[in-house]
Amino acid sequence: MKQSQLFTKTKKESPADEISKNAELLIKGGFIHKEMAGVYAFLPLGLRVIEKIKTIIREEMNAVGGQEVYMTTLQPRDIWEKTDRWDDKKVDNWFKTKLKNGEEVGVGLTHEEPIVDALGGYVSSYRDLPVSIYQIQNKFRNELRAKSGILRGREFMMKDMYSFARTEEEHLKIYEEVAQAYHRVYRRLGIGHITYRTYADGGIFTKKFSDEFQTISGVGEDTIYVDEEKNIAVNKEIYTDENLAKLGLDKAKLVEKRAIEVGNIFPLESKYTDALGVYYTDEHGEKKSIISGCYGIGVSRTMGVLAEIFSDDNGLMWPESVAPFHVHLLVLGDKEEPQKAADKLYADLVKKGIEVLFDDRTGVSAGEKFADADLLGMPYRVVVSERSLKDGGYEVKKRTEEKGKIVTEDELLKLLKAKS
């Protein structure tokens, strides 16, 4: 894409009403637009990051048999009453609104009820199970306090999957497969090495532990205790001698860290399926409960976490897997020769299927283009200028490195691992 066509612009000043690094950088770079507290819109560059994160998640969910759906935001009251989650005293962060006839409807904050209810129309035999259903969609939660930019909003994007199994054993197998898929997602996002599967409280519906995926970061809201050898952690909320013994963890080996929850999976047993009257009939004609699990990843939050982790004083440093563009191509000076060379290189790279943001703006100083490239944080910066041409080609520099080098077009293509 040509930067001259991009409607967003970078800002020199940091927003006065945002302290958190993710919001500061993403707003300065024009990735997101703040609508109100805890509610952010995604602009072209930000949306590209979101879509890449979604693609990674989608691929991994599909790989463990997930079937994608898109449930509704508006929710009927009755199914939530069946599970006793409609009452504001039971669930205090509902957004609710009314139809013209006065009937109350909910604005979706999670989707166990509608998914289970819909499933009931199709699943009734042991032959129909197991199934896993997921969606990537916005959730609405009326938080008392939104904070930390896109890390904790009132409207946010989430991947939520729900699994349905015939037996506890079958459920556990799926549960573990999804947990492994989560590890793969975080690895692909570049945070695998600092993201731990963390035992946490299972919530009010199960006595079992839930598993959070916690990424080590100072912006985290949670304190966890990490066993580096076993590559797992325990949330402070269940950090008792009794629980540690149950989990077979040695207190002496645990290290306290701040972390942010980027995913959460937990067993639901048959709480929702039973409450909504969704059962299956087994081989012997016997009616049985369906064992389910739910699996969430905050997509928009994850983008914020990546912005927090992959950034320096000059701006963002997107991992290649989620960067809006692979290459930021800069042309310096308004002279004809570099302009022509840059136009050609841009066309060639695009032809090779490389995603390029081309800073073709005229009348913009070199310093400003460099500053923008650092702020926007594409993995590779390629400069075309009189000087680079004189030196024999183009200067390529990784965002994470200090110095670049001059390469020819062929060398550049090889470096970018172009598929021809």
Place this chain on the structure above:
RNA sequence: CGGGGCGUAGUAUAUCGGUAGUAUAUCUGUUUUGGGAACAGAAGGGCCGAGUUCGAUUCUCGGCGCCCCGACCA
């Protein structure tokens, strides 16, 4: 929801009970182009409401909004 802070131009800030200033962004022109260029010109501002006052952006009260700490976070 408890506590604290803040609200001035698109953005970021300053001053002041009496003509609201600067930077940046924007527009025009000339020059410039390897780390946020220079000069000249233009346009643009006091969250809402009430009160005090000759006069309020400034003081008081209320509302709304935003940030931070805490609580909350199935």
